[in-house]
Amino acid sequence: MSTPVYDRYRAAFVGAIAQALGQQPEEIDPHVKPADPQHGDLSFPTFPLAKALKKAPPAIAADLATKVSVPGLQIASAGPYLNARFLLQPFVGEVIDQARSEGEKYGHSEAGKGKTVVIDYSSPNIAKPIAFHHVRSTMIGNAIANLYRSQGWRVEGINYLGDWGKQFGLVAVGFQEYGDPARRGEVAHLVDVYVKANARAESDPEFDERARAFFRRMEEGDQEALALWEEFRETSLRDFKRVYERLGVRFEHYEGESRYQGKMDAIIDEIAKKPGTKESEGALIVDMPYDENEPPVLLKKNDGTTLYATRDLAAAHDRYERFHFDRALYVVATDQSLHFKQLFRTLKEMGRPWADRLIHVNFGRVGGQSTRKGKLTLLTQVLDEAQAVALEKVKENIAAGRIQTDDAEKLADAIGLGAIVFGDLKNRRVTDYDFDLEAFLSFEGHTGPYLQYAHARACNVLRRGGGAPASYDPSLLTLPEELALVREIARLPVVTREATEQNEPSLLARYLLDVASAFSRWYTLGNQERDKRVLVEGNEPVKHARLALTDAVRITLASGLTLLGVPTPENM
RNA sequence: GCGGGAUUAGCUCAGUUGGAUAGAGCGUCGGCCUCCGGAGCCGAAGGCCACAGGUUCGAAUCCUGUAUCCCGCGCCA
Numbered sequence: 186m187s188t189p190v191y192d193r194y195r196a197a198f199v200g201a202i203a204q205a206l207g208q209q210p211e212e213i214d215p216h217v218k219p220a221d222p223q224h225g226d227l228s229f230p231t232f233p234l235a236k237a238l239k240k241a242p243p244a245i246a247a248d249l250a251t252k253v254s255v256p257g258l259q260i261a262s263a264g265p266y267l268n269a270r271f272l273l274q275p276f277v278g279e280v281i282d283q284a285r286s287e288g289e290k291y292g293h294s295e296a297g298k299g300k301t302v303v304i305d306y307s308s309p310n311i312a313k314p315i316a317f318h319h320v321r322s323t324m325i326g327n328a329i330a331n332l333y334r335s336q337g338w339r340v341e342g343i344n345y346l347g348d349w350g351k352q353f354g355l356v357a358v359g360f361q362e363y364g365d366p367a368r369r370g371e372v373a374h375l376v377d378v379y380v381k382a383n384a385r386a387e388s389d390p391e392f393d394e395r396a397r398a399f400f401r402r403m404e405e406g407d408q409e410a411l412a413l414w415e416e417f418r419e420t421s422l423r424d425f426k427r428v429y430e431r432l433g434v435r436f437e438h439y440e441g442e443s444r445y446q447g448k449m450d451a452i453i454d455e456i457a458k459k460p461g462t463k464e465s466e467g468a469l470i471v472d473m474p475y476d477e478n479e480p481p482v483l484l485k486k487n488d489g490t491t492l493y494a495t496r497d498l499a500a501a502h503d504r505y506e507r508f509h510f511d512r513a514l515y516v517v518a519t520d521q522s523l524h525f526k527q528l529f530r531t532l533k534e535m536g537r538p539w540a541d542r543l544i545h546v547n548f549g550r551v552g553g554q555s556t557r558k559g560k561l562t563l564l565t566q567v568l569d570e571a572q573a574v575a576l577e578k579v580k581e582n583i584a585a586g587r588i589q590t591d592d593a594e595k596l597a598d599a600i601g602l603g604a605i606v607f608g609d610l611k612n613r614r615v616t617d618y619d620f621d622l623e624a625f626l627s628f629e630g631h632t633g634p635y636l637q638y639a640h641a642r643a644c645n646v647l648r649r650g651g652g653a654p655a656s657y658d659p660s661l662l663t664l665p666e667e668l669a670l671v672r673e674i675a676r677l678p679v680v681t682r683e684a685t686e687q688n689e690p691s692l693l694a695r696y697l698l699d700v701a702s703a704f705s706r707w708y709t710l711g712n713q714e715r716d717k718r719v720l721v722e723g724n725e726p727v728k729h730a731r732l733a734l735t736d737a738v739r740i741t742l743a744s745g746l747t748l749l750g751v752p753t754p755e756n757m
Numbered sequence: 758g759c760g761g762g763a764u765u766a767g768c769u770c771a772g773u774u775g776g777a778u779a780g781a782g783c784g785u786c787g788g789c790c791u792c793c794g795g796a797g798c799c800g801a802a803g804g805c806c807a808c809a810g811g812u813u814c815g816a817a818u819c820c821u822g823u824a825u826c827c828c829g830c831g832c833c834a
Contacts, residue, residue, distance in 0.1 A: 486832040630782045709798040720793045
């Protein structure tokens with residue numbers, strides 16, 4: 186993978202300014218910003234220099250304009266700004282060639298070569314209702330894992346199942362009361378039992394105590410209790426894996442909190458030597474002099490059983506021993522910020538130098554779901570509905586002869602999935618949103634299907650045009666809409682890098698909308714003016730150039746969508 | 758009460774980490790198919806960036822208050 190064209194010109198611009206001013210490029214670099222398109226591609230505001238140079242910013246900019254010169258850039262001052270615009274030649278050809286030569290790897294880099302990131306994502310609780318925030322964790326985590334892989338990192342994705350804890354006691358004891366033995370293999374039934382047992386435990390202390398006692402038996406290694414646990418665990422897991430397969434999500438590791446069963450003593454013993462670890466109200470707690478008004482970390486309950494904080498301490502330790510990670514991400518809802526803050530700080534207090542490499546990649550809650558009543562919209566349900574909506578349109582398109590497919594349902598599923606994945610990823614992680622089925626099922630406007638559609642049309646015009654040409658003349662691409670499109674294509678490597686650095690897939694999602702919009706605008710010109718069509722008649726050289734551009738668009742969209750986990754059908 | 762987050766167009770959200778006239782989608786209104794695919798394109802209307810101060814050449818962005826909403830706060834995860 187070669188240096189992105191955009192980066193190359195930007196670095197040259199920065200270097201030339203630095204030289205003209207007699208400064209280091211690192212001093213100039215942070216000040217160079219993308220320009221307003223009407224002024225160019227890059228801009229350098231001269232305000233910060235005014236004091237040191239004792240000159241008015243416009244005068245500085247005008248002066249720089251005479252001194253700064255970079256091949257391939259048109260440089261000019263505009264008031265207090267020094268602007269640079271990519272010259273059509275050779276920029277257009279360089280960008281298209283780079284995209285086409287890198288193909289599905291366009292946007293990838295080797296920046297993370299030799300580094301390892303551990304990503305904890307999805308991580309549903311077994312035998313509890315599958316809340317929608319697990320879906321967010323799954324999709325966000327999957328996109329982030331893909332992004333890291335694309336930047337050359339070794340990725341260890343862990344689905345850290347919540348497969349240990351009191352909730353198993355609730356399900357086990359609840360099963361005796363509410364369970365139907367014939368349905369013990371059905372997840373839906375287990376969830377139903379859990380909801381009832383949970384409600385009962387809140388008002389019935391004796392029942393709650395029985396659930397606790399069951400979990401205590403598990404921690405003590407009681408074979409009968411563990412056998413039942415194993416069964417519930419397998420039932421849930423089987424169900425989860427079906428969903429993951431449909432979502433196209435894979436993990437390097439499936440493991441869970443149970444992994445640390447019986448292995449927490451070492452950690453607890455170690456913390457116990459620290460000041461601040463003590464017994465309180467019968468429980469073992471860490472109460473180091475952190476912030477005031479902050480609750481302590483609970484390591485053991487008054488009945489001696491462990492809590493998830495204890496298991497997370499053991500897990501972090503274990504993960505470092507196994508992977509020696511450079512970064513470890515926890516893709517978990519914002520609700521748990523306090524937990525992670527305390528977890529990271531406790532590890533630091535324990536003298537783990539790698540505690541600083543742990544990052545809570547938080548995300549906002551999904552409202553509009555009544556979890557407590559056990560009334561949830563299941564993901565598969567939403568996927569099914571989205572597929573049904575897509576299927577109507579697919580059939581319509583088949584009937585009209587616009588597309589061919591031997592499996593309309595599979596295609597419709599890809600479109601429905603695209604709508605849901607993209608709908609979840611287009612906003613910043615931290616944004617809360619209400620679950621709105623209508624919004625997820627609308628395929629108009631800036632949605633997943635909009636992107637898929639742009640990609641499919643690019644594929645289609647390439648097919649009709651006899652494929653992407655081996656050679657073409659980039660100087661024939663002179664329409665403003667074509668240049669705008671090339672500028673967008675050039676940004677993909679910059680955006681994937683930034684999205685990875687910020688653990689923020691929405692940056693990529695939003696960018697792809699810009700690409701698709703620029704493509705649609707250009708493409709639609711041909712509706713009115715035939716000489717602006719890609720497959721323009723009677724001008725083979727221009728046609729070839731436009732096909733090459735279309736090919737670069739196709740590659741950019743396919744590469745970006747794949748990273749997000751959005752399927753890219755070639756027609757739809 | 759304490760801690761964290763949020764507040765931008767009627768609705769849902771961006772806003773390149775302090776830079777040029779604050780942008781999209783949806784919705785509303787008006788245009789574009791004998792035409793490479795209309796899941797598309799173009800245009801219009803719509804803003805005291807919650808409020809009040811402050812820092813700065815420059816603030817939606819940083820600081821301090823205030824208001825409203827959401828989340829979290831010892832034996833769940």
